[in-house]
Amino acid sequence: MDVATLSNKLNETTGYVVRPNFEEKFRSTKVQEILYSCISDVLGDKKFEQDACAEWTKAVTVNIRDRLKAANMKFDRYKFIVQCVIGENKGQGVKYGCRCLWDSDTDGMAEYVYLNESLFCAVAAFGIFYY
């Protein structure tokens, strides 16, 4: 019997599930691929434009959130937060930091920073398990 069937059997016998299986867990590397592909789709080779950027940030976050919700990802018990920052690349200094108070066994985060000559885009996606 493999690990997945074993833990499923355990869940059936004990009832309520408080820890996700390995396949259903929020894995940063897997989610990072989604972040990368969503950003490339929306931003590609675009130049920074004040008005268009407002639309791009919304499009990127909504896109990523919808892809995380999709059934094939198996994140059934997860709540998501996706945050995106797009700024003009003019040589200024920027710092983006975050801290979380959560359960490190079940929750996780994935991040990606995209840089081109006229703009930068930093995206962070958080997955929180709902008990």
Next chain:
Amino acid sequence: MDDTAETSFVVDEVSNVIKESIEATIGSQSYQQAKINTWTSNIVEAILNSLTKLNKPFKYIVSCVIMQKNGAGLHTASSCFWDNTTDGSCTVRWENKSMYAIVSVFGLSI
């Protein structure tokens, strides 16, 4: 219901916590490349500590962006998939003569 105040995200309370932390850390300072790492860490950690003291059954995510003022534009957006009745977020935008700070706090009910 009596317990909604205890188990839902109260935006005003959190907003005050954020403003105090920002003022305490970078209130009177000018942008300095060398100190920026310490500042972001301090702001975020101070906010997280104050939030835990509220003793609510929440998981928190606190994020902070500090940017030097040089005429460049910045946009931020966030999209969330959660329970609207119990979860919430609060974002505070702060500036002084040399930099901008944008702090977001997300609270998710357990």
